[in-house]
Amino acid sequence: MTFFLHKIYPHIIQLVHRHGAVRALSANSAPTWQRAAVRVKNTETEKNNPYLELIRDTHDPSLHLKTIEEELQGSIGKALGKQGQKIRLYVQLMQQEYQRYETLLQQTAEDQQTIRKELAEVALAYNEHRKQAIQARWELMVHRQAAGFIVNNHQHVMEHYPIAEALPIDYDDKENLPKSESTRKEKKMQQFGDQLDWWQRVGRWK
Known part of the structure; x- marks a missing residue:
């Protein structure tokens, strides 16, 4: 169910x-x-x-x-709980990749090109898990909003399900690295908001 x-x-x-x-x-x-x-x-x-x-x-x-x-209320609660577990799963996968990333940074090898390649691969995997975590978190916001959690819904979810920043693909050029697609979308969302923000400010359920 x-x-x-x-x-x-x-x-x-x-x-x-x-x-x-x-x-x-x-x-x-x-x-x-x-x-x-x-x-x-x-x-x-x-x-x-x-x-x-x-x-x-x-x-x-x-x-x-x-x-x-009562049955519908219970089913809704289970659905929201499952969505929260989905976010935590992707965050856990992010943490695993980040540990690999930190380990690689501490290695001293003659073949620096190999290390750079491995770092890039780990960063890509980390960023993909992060992308999925952000999507799952957005879905949770939508489900909570629909279930009637209107006031401070966005703030509540963001505080309870924090997601770390993306990893740079080229670790030697962190400052000049172009922003990833997900990072650009997040910045745009922060500037203009989305329908969840509209619901929370002037939505029809207030």
């Missing part, structure tokens, strides 16, 4: 907000899982919706509304 919800959860959230929840549950007062539970249970008017049908395959719409809410 965790894998399933992790894949379609953002679409479910979009449906809840785009089409509107039941009048009695306003978007400003009801948690996401409550609004989703209402739509899952409402099999008469909520027909032919592929995302809701997938949810109903796992959560029986004939159950009591509160039971469906």
